[in-house]
Amino acid sequence: MACPENMFFLIVLFISGVLACFGRRDLNATMPDGLDVLTGSCVQIPCSFDIPDQHKDTFNSTILPSGVWIKESPYFGERPDSVIFNSSETVNRYQGKITGNMSQKNCTTVFFNVTTSYSDKYYLRIENRPFLATDTEKSVHIDVSDLPSSPIITVSGEVKDGNPVSLNCSAVAPCPEHPPELTWTLPTQFTSKNQLQENSDQTKSVLSTVTFTPSYLHHEKNITCTAVYPVGTSNKRAEHNMMLNVSFSPKDTSASISPAHPVLVGSCVNLTCSSTANPPVTNFTWFQISGGETTQVASGQSYTLNVTGDGGLYYCEARNSHGCGKSNEVQLAIKGQKEPMVFGVAAGTLGAILLISLISLFVWRRNSRLHDGLERTDSPQGQNSPVGTVCTNQATAREEPEEPAEDQPEEIQYGDIDFSKLQTKETPAAAQDRVQGQESEYAEVNVTGRGAQLPPLNNLDGLYAQVNKTGGC
Incomplete structure (x- = not known):
């Protein structure tokens, strides 16, 4: 014959099951849906409970209730070993303690030295005689692994060239007594700040915020947030890599012309505009500089024209939603137009040099002859010479x-x-x-x-x- 105490317990379970079938809960527990835990570390289960109105008269608030954790299934009648922890017992299957104030209906619990065998679902039961109830509708799933879960990087606002921006990195802290340490790897200088915070489901996490000013050169560069978890005498690491998406106006805009050498009138040349921008360039515009005036001549990344006798300088502008960029100027050289001018200048210069050389030679020879003649005519013949000066040609x-003609x-x-x-x-x-x-x-x-x-x-x-x-x- 079953003991009266056991009979009472079975009746309570039966009634709880019947009420559950009709959607009525004897206990309302609040806890997270799941927790990721490291092997060898601890896990804290945030927990609170409430007594439904129909059972408040049986709950004695003057007596400290006991918290019971049941593994895998809330129905432990046939499997009493499913009860892994009871706060009223000094010896339990799992080493842990309830850190919350049960008199205030706070059932937060910590388990130590977690192993991979801890991975399972867990249900809460409250015992406060004559009140005994298990929340069969709510459980927490604990997942134990040898490696920590990766941190999560989030961006606040648009990452734009030249504008300061903040990046957030969050890593779970299933064991608040030993939270992870977060570090950053960025392609530029930055300042960071770490803090332990409570999430909406009352779990804990470490948040690191970094502030920096991105440049267009940082576009598509990797950034890394690394979480280091202390476990016993060693550390376990996890990291998250993210590629920066920096918005910027067109940069490094350049224009090119093909063929680049002088071309004949009537032939075709192709001008191409290139630029780097994020978002991509939406509009390319071509301009011609001729006679000191600038004229818009075409639109599009490529511009093909039939060469006339004009020639001139060309450049392009690239534009997106953040601004525009101007290219270098390229010269359209026409064969037969520039070369004669250059040849004429060179020939004129050479002719002038030759003429100056001939004049100089002529003057030098004339002066030399004159000097030679003067030496011969001016040479002294003696003070008493009666002969006068003879002029020379x-x-x-x-x-x-020359021999004189015979008839002259x-x-x-x-x-x-x-x-x-x-x-x-x-x-x-x-x-x-x-x-x-x-x-x-x-x-x-x-x-x-x-x-x-x-x-x-x-x-x-x-x-x-x-x-x-x-x-x-």
């Missing part, structure tokens, strides 16, 4: 004399002879000596003029012949 001073009489040119020093009265012997002295002096005169001859003088036929032989052209 610089242009023909060194040229070979030879032109006679006379030099100047100074006889002022001769005395009027002299003896025949002195006169003879004087004439011989003049012959020797005239023999030294170099007459360079064409056909230059001394006039025939009385008794000076020998002197005339001597002068004509020495200085003839």
Whole structure:
């Protein structure tokens, strides 16, 4: 025969089952749906409960109720080993304790040294005689693993070039006594702040917030948040990688022309505009600079034109929702238009240099001849020389004399002879000596003029012949 106590317990279970079938709960427990736990660490189950109105008269609030945790199934009648923890017992299958104030209906519980065998569903039971009830509708699932779950990165607001932004990294802290430590890896300088916070389901997590100013160069760069969990004397790590999506106006905008070398009039050339932007460029516009004026000539990333005689400079603009970027200027060179001008300038320069060289050579030769002639005409013949200065023709001073035509009489040119020093009265012997002295002096005169001859003088036929032989052209 069953004990009265056991009979009472079976009746309570039966009544609880019947009420549950009709949607009525004897106990309302509040706890998270699931918890991720590390092997060897602890797990804290946030918990609270409430007594339905129909059972409040049987719940004695002056007596501290006991909290019971049942594994796998709320119905433990046939499996009493399913009860793994009872706060009223000193020895339990699971090492743990209720940290909440049960008199205030706080049933928060901590289990220590968790192993993989702890992975299962758990139900709460409250015992406060004569009140005994289990919430069969609510359970918490504990998942135990050797590796921690990855942290979660979230972004507050748009990540835009040049605008400060905040990134949040959150990692669960199933064992609040040993929370994880969060660290960041970013492609730029930053400041971070960590704090332990309570979630909406009363679980705990560590939140790390980092603030930095992104650049368009950081677009599609990886950032990493790493969580380090202390477990015993070692650490376990988990990380989350995320690629930055930075919004920016068009950058590195450039224009190119193909073919790049001078082209013939009437041929086709293709201009292409390239740019980097996020979101992508929505509009490309082409402009021509000619005669100091800028004109919009086309739209589109590529622009094909038939070459006329205009040529000129071209550039493009790329635009998206964040702004625009201007490219470099490219020259459209036309064959046969620029080259003659360049050739003419080069030929004119060469001709000017050649002309200057010829003039310089002519002046140098003229000065040299003049200087040579002056040296010959200005050379002293003696202070007492009666012979006057003989003028020379610089242009023909060194040229070979032309033979006079046979049918033309030879032109006679006379030099100047100074006889002022001769005395009027002299003896025949002195006169003879004087004439011989003049012959020797005239023999030294170099007459360079064409056909230059001394006039025939009385008794000076020998002197005339001597002068004509020495200085003839």
